Amino acid sequence: MLRGGTFNLLVGGPKATWPSDLAAKAIDGPWIGVDRGTLRLIDLGIQPIAVIGDFDSLQPGELQRVRRNVKDIRQSQPEKDFTDTQSAVSVAFGDYGADKLDIYGATGGRMDHFLANLFLVLEPQYKRYASQIRLIDRQNTIQFFAPGKYTIDKEADKKYLAFIPLTPIDHLSLLDEKYQLHDEPIPYPISFASNEFVGEHGTFQFDTGLLCVIQSCDTYEARHE
Template sequence: MTKHLNLLVGGPSELWPDTLKLNQVTGDWLGIDRGNLYLLNMGITPLVAIGDFDSLTSSEFNLVSQSVKDIRKSIPEKDDTDTQLGLKIAIDEYHADRVDIYGATGGRIDHLLSNLWLVLEPRFKKYVSKIRIIDRQNTINYFLPGEYIIEKEPGKKYLGFVLMTPVENFNIDDAKYTLKNFNGNYPFSFASNEFIKDTVSFSFDQGIVCVIQSKDN
């Protein structure tokens, strides 16, 4: 049986997708720092509460402590971010087949970049295809070398291909803008591509590629 876990990070709630605001996201949850408080306020009890909880007042942390059985409190001065700790628990302890991360965009840019680059860490690399970052305007998927067909999400007009690492023989087919046998040795974003039908095909032989389906606000 597929194990689907969601992580809620403490980013701005105004950037959540409507499915999250309406509490329509399926799967169990891990709460990351202030994300635990958001979940509890929606009537969702996370399996694990993770973080240094430096963004919570003492009364807010008491509420989390009384509501969640498994509290993983870390010290603020640590090597891993709270989101890294949450992803590690989702993969190593719960063996999740899919990890969707919400609340990971907006706010501080250093936090945003840290979350976007999680998949580049050697310990997470083999799980790249299991990880998504989702917000109000974007769905971010990551891919290892191979051949893929992706389906257009409802309401998402734009399609971006971001080369996270050097890539070899990168191809985009069936999109508004196609690409053939591209080799690149530094990160680059092929932005503002579009679907011309319900699917787009792409392939590459080396590297990590991030695919973003997005819409205007």
């Protein structure tokens, strides 16, 4: 099997939230399809290296298209202990040895799905992959950090920077951002939204828990309304 590198995962969220480079097929690396994401990849002309889903609901012609385009098909059970996205994350890191995993189609639409994707890294069996996973859509890049000190780079097309403890966190410091914090204890999940980089980098640190960091931008429509 293929080993290492950045893998991409397409799950079933609305196409309207895709970044433009996905529709333009300009994203490098192997793809894994989940559920509805599988046919969407094939529609784009991308052959996934693996797909996971309950394919019972597909039309016979659609199922044939999946079989023609994908060698590694993992059929999931409709009533199961793990979601298809969880299984796909295990397949990417466990079976294919991915170094990083960028997940598309994970936002928008059903919020229970988005929150399952967001909170996945809090589960014991996935926590170790937290720093290797990103959720990416056309306005947001969502990353996850375990305790430590980090300097991240501003993405050219993003304006806002948000710090979002998903658990209680000790001693959160935002050291060189527009709005700073110093050794702040955070007792519950909160979204410190609409912060900004000063320059091209941002440094932060914390002692316990799990921190989500989002770089985001307004849409063209929102800016010009």
